[in-house]
Amino acid sequence: MEEQTVGEYKQVIKACKDIFLKKSKDYGTAWRILRLPSITDQIFIKAQRIRSIQDKGTQKVDEGITGEFIAIINYCVIALIQMNLTDEDPYELDVGSLESLYDAKVNETMELLMNKNHDYGEAWREMRVSSMTDIVLMKLLRVKQIEDNAGQTLISEGVDANYQDMINYAVFCLILMGFAK
Numbered sequence: 651m652e653e654q655t656v657g658e659y660k661q662v663i664k665a666c667k668d669i670f671l672k673k674s675k676d677y678g679t680a681w682r683i684l685r686l687p688s689i690t691d692q693i694f695i696k697a698q699r700i701r702s703i704q705d706k707g708t709q710k711v712d713e714g715i716t717g718e719f720i721a722i723i724n725y726c727v728i729a730l731i732q733m734n735l736t737d738e739d740p741y742e743l744d745v746g747s748l749e750s751l752y753d754a755k756v757n758e759t760m761e762l763l764m765n766k767n768h769d770y771g772e773a774w775r776e777m778r779v780s781s782m783t784d785i786v787l788m789k790l791l792r793v794k795q796i797e798d799n800a801g802q803t804l805i806s807e808g809v810d811a812n813y814q815d816m817i818n819y820a821v822f823c824l825i826l827m828g829f830a831k
Contacts, residue, residue, distance in 0.1 A: 655767060656760075658830035662821045663756050665829070666723045667749075673724075674748055681728050682741040686809070687797045689729045690790060693816065696721045697786045704780050716829060722786065722820040726813040730755040733810060759814040766818075774822045782819045789816050 681689070696718045703709045731751045743751070767774075774782070789812045796802075796809050824830065 652764070652767065652772075655772065655825075656764070658825045659760060659763065659821055661830040662824045663723075663760075666720050666727075667752055667756070669720060670724045670727070670752060671745060671749060674745055679741060679743045679748065682732070682735070682739075682743070684728075684732070686729060686732060687794070689725055689732060690793050690797060690809075693722055693725045693729070694787070694790045694794075696725065697783060697790060700783050701780075701787060704783060716824065716827065719820045719824050719827075723817050726817045726820075727752055727755050729813050730759075730810060756817075759817050762811075762814050763818045763821075774819075775826070777822070777826075779823045779826055782823050786816050786819050789819075 684692075700715045700718045703715055731748075734751075792806070793809045793812045796806070796812075801809070
């Protein structure tokens with residue numbers, strides 16, 4: 651099963667990265683101007699829309715939840731990249747550098763997935779997409795609280811681990827929704 655998960659994970663990430671790089675060519679790296687809490691709020695908007703559509707069973711804007719899960723993944727990668735950049739780094743990053751940063755963050759996140767997947771025995775395959783949406787929202791609320799506490803935690807993992815978990819849950823949702831077939 652682990653091999654299947656790696657293959658599906660890579661398929662989802664490949665599609666997300668393709669969109670990310672194309673948008674980077676269209677818009678540049680305008681997101682560099684955002685502070686981390688603004689990126690967190692952007693992810694929150696995407697997750698909240700998914701939950702709203704799941705609860706209502708309908709939508710008025712002709713953009714499905716698949717695109718929102720992709721956006722969550724890409725905004726989480728943006729957050730992880732942004733955490734390692736400073737105001738001294740250029741706002742505009744070339745696509746080659748950006749691709750390397752994207753790959754590095756995704757590879758770290760996939761390694762975390764494989765370690766957790768080993769311990770949890772792919773329990774996510776038995777979960778509901780709606781439950782994973784709720785978990786993403788819970789992790790967002792945790793990140794907001796950590797941000798409000800100036801990044802300080804007493805015992806909890808930091809915001810980076812939460813962003814990585816959100817990436818992994820969004821990937822799981824896309825796999826369960828048949829996106830990786």
